[in-house]
Amino acid sequence: MTNAELLLEKGIRPSVQRLAVFNYLKEHPVHPTAEKIYSELAPENPTLSKTTVYNTLHLFSQKNLVTILRIEDEEVRYDGNTSPHLHFKCRKCGCIIDIFDEKKLRQLISLAEEIVPSEMELNETEINFQGICSNCRN
Amino acid sequence: MTNAELLLEKGIRPSVQRLAVFNYLKEHPVHPTAEKIYSELAPENPTLSKTTVYNTLHLFSQKNLVTILRIEDEEVRYDGNTSPHLHFKCRKCGCIIDIFDEKKLRQLISLAEEIVPSEMELNETEINFQGICSNCRN
């Protein structure tokens, strides 16, 4: 399935701008900021504005095509990978690393859910790590 | 130990303004925003500025007297309770509820630590929940 078809399936008209943002997110799974997405795409897409980047990211986030990451102090980041995974932020170099480990992830989430009193309705669980990445430890 | 002594112990001079902010955080464990802290304290402390509130919160956060909560989309909140606990945000009323459960929390953290590859140094694990609180479910 092409990206355009994917957008259509979610009820989003695949305009040039939206596709550009979507492709960028898929091809650059580094959790970019809105600013980063704009500045990278702008040269090749002179017909792109920052407003549209924001509009598009909001739209994608509503349709669960993008996850909003608030792991940073300063900036909001967008993650185009919506499969379940966790994030580790390096305090030294600032990079954000994805952690995939389905089995443990499931355990972790189910344990997390036990901790929430049953009178509450739990919809979302967010887990973030911080520390020093392997690169920076050397 | 008085709050003033507590600050001194952390190497922070307990000025009137800093004590006011610190007391407020301790007496209002509702994870207020900087704005909230300022507007609540300003009437009684005419000698308090928003700048000082920000300065103070940054200082406290450096000294681990305060935790910064980024569970909200819009605003940053400050938590004066530094004992380990989790946060649950109600999507209806917007309240943020603390969850204390030492035993499960320890399990959760140790599992979380397993999931992070050992090449990385893990310093902090942050877990946030979102859903509907018991009040709002009725």
Added chain:
DNA sequence: ATGGGTGCAAAGGATTTGCAACATT
């Protein structure tokens, strides 16, 4: 022609900064 989509420029809001005055040692 109509409704959604876009982009500019301006507005908004939260936080930070520069700097002079003040307090404390």
Added chain:
DNA sequence: AATGTTGCAAATCCTTTGCACCCAT
């Protein structure tokens, strides 16, 4: 006196808004 602390006002940065134009149906 020297250093740390404060507060005003201005600056900054990120994001949103208003509105006119454009494109696709």
